[in-house]
Amino acid sequence: MLVVGLTGGISTGKSTVSAILKTHHIPIIDADVIARQVVQPHTRALRKITRAFGQDILLPDGTLDRKKLGSIVFNDEEKRKELNGIVHPAVRWRMVWEVVGCWLRGEKWCVLDVPLLIEGGLWRYVGLVVVVYCSADIQLVRLMSRDGSSREEASARLNSQMPISSKIEYAQLVIDNSGTRAELASQVSVFVHKVEQSVSTPRWLLCWLIP
Ligand code: ATP
Incomplete structure (x- = not known):
């Protein structure tokens, strides 16, 4: 079974991607929910x-x-x-x-939604690291509007985190959430389709196709 690690920076859109994945009936294991449980x-x-x-x-x-x-x-x-x-x-x-x-x-695959996947070292144990990215300006605007925080507060929170550019270095796939929600949904659909294809292709066939 393929375990996908989903992560990103603060307010880059992890929860939004998770919600879209749920509409595709992909099992999501949410670290924040578990941390409360x-x-x-x-x-x-x-x-x-x-x-x-x-x-x-x-x-x-x-x-x-x-x-x-x-x-x-x-x-x-x-x-x-x-x-x-x-x-x-x-x-x-x-x-x-x-x-x-x-x-x-x-299940053929599942997604671990872990905000600190890289910082906590859990990335080593997943089969595929996916980072949800958006530009720093957009990240700041979305953070301010979601939390109702000032530009200074939001900047301070962003600056206290591992930079998204460093997280991307660990990723096999980057989902760019700098555009609209519809654009994000279509990227996620393509991703789901690719993973579904790869997990349903028998390994012996992959060995034969990719010598
Ligand atoms: P956190 O790490 O703080 O939990 P997150 O990475 O899970 O954040 P989200 O909560 O998914 O990020 O998104 C942050 C905010 O940006 C939310 O208010 C969300 O509704 C909004 N948002 C996400 N994607 C888009 C988009 N493509 N267009 C407009 N708004 C968006």
Whole structure:
């Protein structure tokens, strides 16, 4: 089974590409969704977090107080490392299980939607890295309009991230989302068609066609 890693820069359009892929009935494994699931009440990761950060880190209903946790790790490198050391392995295991689930259901391919695919090193374990790109100007405008942030705030967020040009160096395929949504949808359709063709071509035939 082919596992595709989908990534990009902040507000370049990963979620939009994911949504289009869903309309093609491609299984999507979303790292952000999983990161929320693994710290739900009664999970191992949440127990480890409360052990490390104290019971005060929970809201009265037993869920994680993300705001409080965010403010603790924001200024404390050690605490951030400790938190990542709890959450990241849990997310990875859940992703592995979801990939196994896709395989058991007989899926030919699936997509891992991981914003930090390159930074976290997960790109090494996928069969194909796809980066969603748009120009820096467009990225800034889309970020400002989506989050209602000022130009300065949006620029500061963009500048704190790994540059998209560096991410592209790891990609086997770049989806250019500098145009309209319709243009993006047609690029995604072409991509889906190509992958479907490649995963349904028997390997022995590929060896014969491409000596
Ligand atoms: P993040 O990393 O912050 O989660 P993302 O990479 O998932 O962002 P999206 O949320 O898909 O990016 O897109 C960012 C914003 O740009 C959204 O408001 C989305 O609706 C808009 N957008 C995406 N693609 C286009 C497009 N081709 N034309 C116009 N707007 C777009």
